[in-house]
Amino acid sequence: MHPSLLDKIASRSSGICLYGIAPPKRATPAGQLEVIVAQQIARLQSLTVDGLIIYDIQDEADRISTPRPFPFLPTLEPEVYAHQHLASLRIPKIVYRSVSRDTPAEFMRWLAEVHTAPAPPISVLVGAPSRRTRVGLKLAAAYELARQHAPHLVLGGIAIAERHARRFEEHERMLAKQETGCRFFVTQAVYDVTSTKSLLSDYALAVQRRGAPAVPVILTFSPCGSEKTLAFMQWLGIAFPRWLENELRYASDPLATSVELCRRIFAEVWDYAREKGVPLGVNVESVSIRKVEIEASLELLRTLQQHIDRER
Numbered sequence: 001m002h003p004s005l006l007d008k009i010a011s012r013s014s015g016i017c018l019y020g021i022a023p024p025k026r027a028t029p030a031g032q033l034e035v036i037v038a039q040q041i042a043r044l045q046s047l048t049v050d051g052l053i054i055y056d057i058q059d060e061a062d063r064i065s066t067p068r069p070f071p072f073l074p075t076l077e078p079e080v081y082a083h084q085h086l087a088s089l090r091i092p093k094i095v096y097r098s099v100s101r102d103t104p105a106e107f108m109r110w111l112a113e114v115h116t117a118p119a120p121p122i123s124v125l126v127g128a129p130s131r132r133t134r135v136g137l138k139l140a141a142a143y144e145l146a147r148q149h150a151p152h153l154v155l156g157g158i159a160i161a162e163r164h165a166r167r168f169e170e171h172e173r174m175l176a177k178q179e180t181g182c183r184f185f186v187t188q189a190v191y192d193v194t195s196t197k198s199l200l201s202d203y204a205l206a207v208q209r210r211g212a213p214a215v216p217v218i219l220t221f222s223p224c225g226s227e228k229t230l231a232f233m234q235w236l237g238i239a240f241p242r243w244l245e246n247e248l249r250y251a252s253d254p255l256a257t258s259v260e261l262c263r264r265i266f267a268e269v270w271d272y273a274r275e276k277g278v279p280l281g282v283n284v285e286s287v288s289i290r291k292v293e294i295e296a297s298l299e300l301l302r303t304l305q306q307h308i309d310r311e312r
Contacts, residue, residue, distance in 0.1 A: 005050040005092040006120060009154060009183050009216065014274070015308045016184070016216055016281030018094065019044065019301055020053035023081035026074045037085045043294075044089055047301065051122070052089070053186070053283060054078040056096035060129040060236075069232045092122065094156065099142040100128035100135045107137050111150040124156040124186055143180035151181075159185040159217060162239045164202070165195040171202040175210065184215050186283055189222040192239040193265050197272050204276035218281035219269060221262045221304070223296040224248055225255030229288045236287070255293065259300050266304050270311065282308070 008016050021044075024036050044052065059072045076085070082093040099107060114121045125146070127139030146153055157177040164170030174185060190196050200217065207214045222238075224230050230248060234240065240248070244261060251257035266282065273280040282304045286297040 005094075005122070006154065008050060009122075012213055012215055012279050014216070014279040014281065015312060016051075016218055016279075017049050017301070017305050017308065018051045018053050018186075018218060018281065018283040019047055019049050019297075020055060020220065020283050020285035022055045022057050023076040023078055023085075026076055028076075033085075041086065041089050043298070044086075044091065047091075047298070048305070049091060049301070051092040051094050052082075052086075053094045053124070053285075054082040054086075054096065056098045056126060058098050058101075058126075058129055064235065064237070066235060069228065069235055094122045094124060096124045096126055098126045099137045099139055100126075100133060102137045102142070104137055104141070104145065107142055107145060108149065111146060111153070114150060114153055120152050120154055122154040122156065124158065126158055140176070140180070143177060143182065147181045154183060155181050156184045156186055157182040158188070159199065160188045160237070161190065161192065161195040161199045162188065162237055164199040165192070165239070168198075168202065170199055171206050174203055175206055175212070178212065178215060182215070184218060184281075186218045187220050188236075189220045189233065189238045189285070189287075190265060190269070191224075191233075191244055191261070192241055193268055194241070195239060196265075196269055200269070200273055200276055200278050204278050208277075214278045216279045216281050217273070218283050219266065220283045220285060221266065221300060222285045222287050223255060223262065223293055223300055224258040225288065225290065225293045225296060229290075229293065233287060255296050259296055259303070262300055263303055263307070267307060270307065274311075 021040065024033055056078045057075045078095045082095050125139060125142050128135045146155060159174055160170060204214060222233065224233060247257055247261065248254050270280055284297050284301040286294045
């Protein structure tokens with residue numbers, strides 16, 4: 001019997017494989033929503049993944065002055081989409097929760113609801129996208145409330161290598177979250193090998209000094225098949241080294257080039273993390289709704305899974 005996602009998190013195993021999706025737009029008509037759900041279930045049933053991430057999409061307009069390439073439209077609540085619309089999909093769900101929109105009372109009500117879940121729920125807590133964002137509940141306070149009032153809740157956190165490249169303190173954020181109950185991390189989409197390896201290096205040194213275990217760090221990869229997708233990913237804060245951006249912009253087949261670059265990046269970081277004793281996993285997503293880019297994300301996931309299987 002293969003270990004479950006909960007088992008792999010508990011044992012701090014390498015090789016966790018996830019797939020990430022955003023819920024449909026809140027304004028989607030009921031009939032169209034049924035079609036989208038059926039399509040997603042059919043697509044996701046073909047995957048052999050440890051879990052499915054359901055994102056909690058934020059506006060993020062406070063984070064950057066550059067106009068958003070695509071208009072922000074609110075999506076369905078990730079909890080509702082995961083456990084009601086995708087209930088028939090027998091894949092463990094990791095539900096994101098943007099706590100900055102919560103008051104302490106609202107977050108406590110949510111903790112009370114997840115307390116009644118039949119299986120231990122898994123959630124990634126997300127803070128405000130910017131220091132300028134008006135916050136109802138700070139991320140550190142949310143972790144502390146969860147530890148006190150929902151100890152069975154399996155918590156994950158966000159790790160952003162680009163932020164580490166600017167301030168060299170992301171590993172300290174990770175350790176602080178870990179000390180309040182965070183048991184795994186999911187990164188922003190990776191295209192910059194150097195900043196990712198720098199974060200893993202500092203994290204590995206920090207846990208060694210403190211005598212703490214390194215928990216799984218799950219790298220996110222997202223294919224990029226067009227100029228519009230590239231512009232959106234850059235707006236999201238994903239770093240593209242100049243040489244790599246040129247490779248994508250001027251490739252005869254940007255999508256195939258992107259998939260191959262992601263494969264090479266993962267292989268390099270996988271070897272580095274193993275040397276440093278950091279358990280690494282993978283999460284694949286598509287930030288585009290274009291069918292060809294979604295299909296490329298599924299191809300990339302299978303490719304990265306094959307690499308993990310060979311290296312075990």
